[in-house]
Amino acid sequence: MGPFPPTLRHSEGSRVICRVIVIKMSLAEKKLIQRLRRLAKGGPSLVTGIGDDAAVLRVPPGHEMLVTTDFSIEKVHFRREWHRPQVVGWRCLIRGLSDIAAMGGEPLAAFLSLAVGSDVPRTWVDGFLKGLLELAQEFNVPLAGGDTAESAGGIQADIVVVGSVPAGKAVLRSGATPGEQIYVTGDLGGSASALARISAGRPVGAEYFRHFRPVPRVAVGRWLRERGIASAMIDVSDGLSTDLEHICEESHVGADIEVAAIPRAPTGHSKKLVSLEFALHGGDDYELLFTSSRPVPPEVEGIPVTRIGKTTVAAGMRLLDSEGRMKVLKAGGWEHFRHNL
Numbered sequence: 001m002g003p004f005p006p007t008l009r010h011s012e013g014s015r016v017i018c019r020v021i022v023i024k025m026s027l028a029e030k031k032l033i034q035r036l037r038r039l040a041k042g043g044p045s046l047v048t049g050i051g052d053d054a055a056v057l058r059v060p061p062g063h064e065m066l067v068t069t070d071f072s073i074e075k076v077h078f079r080r081e082w083h084r085p086q087v088v089g090w091r092c093l094i095r096g097l098s099d100i101a102a103m104g105g106e107p108l109a110a111f112l113s114l115a116v117g118s119d120v121p122r123t124w125v126d127g128f129l130k131g132l133l134e135l136a137q138e139f140n141v142p143l144a145g146g147d148t149a150e151s152a153g154g155i156q157a158d159i160v161v162v163g164s165v166p167a168g169k170a171v172l173r174s175g176a177t178p179g180e181q182i183y184v185t186g187d188l189g190g191s192a193s194a195l196a197r198i199s200a201g202r203p204v205g206a207e208y209f210r211h212f213r214p215v216p217r218v219a220v221g222r223w224l225r226e227r228g229i230a231s232a233m234i235d236v237s238d239g240l241s242t243d244l245e246h247i248c249e250e251s252h253v254g255a256d257i258e259v260a261a262i263p264r265a266p267t268g269h270s271k272k273l274v275s276l277e278f279a280l281h282g283g284d285d286y287e288l289l290f291t292s293s294r295p296v297p298p299e300v301e302g303i304p305v306t307r308i309g310k311t312t313v314a315a316g317m318r319l320l321d322s323e324g325r326m327k328v329l330k331a332g333g334w335e336h337f338r339h340n341l
């Protein structure tokens with residue numbers, strides 16, 4: 001953790017006030033770092049963690065390093081009235097772990113930069129760290145450093161996750177070829193459905209865990225990479241349509257998706273499933289979307305895997321309904337649903 005940014009207050013006239021604030025925050029930061037040091041567990045890849053100028057990580061021999069960074073911003077990714085601090089912390093880290101999973105990699109360490117306003121109570125920060133470290137421990141990923149600062153408005157957390165993958169073996173978005181099958185793990189739309197229900201004041205049912213406690217598919221990503229099964233892969237963080245478009249664009253292929261094949265998450269308290277709209281465009285599912293020309297089992301590491309369509313020479317994405325009618329599928333992911341927050 002670096003020093004508290006000295007540039008927080010710029011104006012000459014506020015120099016004295018500035019000094020007071022810096023001293024006050026430095027103490028607060030020191031306490032936070034002490035707490036983090038106490039809470040953060042080490043890991044096999046961590047040589048030196050919190051407390052020095054930089055962390056020292058050990059990357060396994062013959063591996064390449066993966067680095068991903070993701071923001072969690074109040075009123076963009078979460079709301080304090082809807083998401084408990086533990087949930088915000090958990091969901092902050094999953095964004096990074098899920099990206100590493102989508103490369104077929106192994107997470108090695110996480111780094112957190114956290115900016116909170118003076119109105120945010122210490123209990124909120126404690127809860128946030130508790131949720132984040134709970135997920136970190138589940139995946140044996142040490143929190144190896146970060147930074148804290150005072151935010152002028154709203155809570156902002158940036159998570160950096162470092163991972164590794166055997167050299168040349170990272171599963172990229174660009175590896176798909178025409179005529180391959182398209183697969184997705186788990187089910188889709190549950191997270192967006194939960195968010196829609198909360199914003200409408202309705203109770204959340206079967207989709208609860210998909211939004212409040214999603215699990216990164218690290219084991220599935222590793223399994224697919226080790227066997228060379230996935231030719232291209234991405235995690236579904238922005239919604240199926242948007243993330244599939246990323247694969248199509250990077251691989252220069254098109255895609256035909258069968259509506260009936262898309263696994264929809266359960267919703268509410270009946271046996272209903274989420275709408276097609278949520279399954280296609282809802283974000284934050286953290287499932288893996290991949291292409292393959294090899295046989296794929298219906299379940300990998302205990303997670304169902306469903307074939308939903310195929311890649312094509314023809315550019316663009318299309319939806320095939322059960323009567324064989326085809327219509328153009330446009331990307332309409334997370335951005336589309338963000339107005340809920």
Ligand SMILES: [Mg+2]
Pocket residue numbers: 098099102234235237
């Ligand atoms: Mg991603």
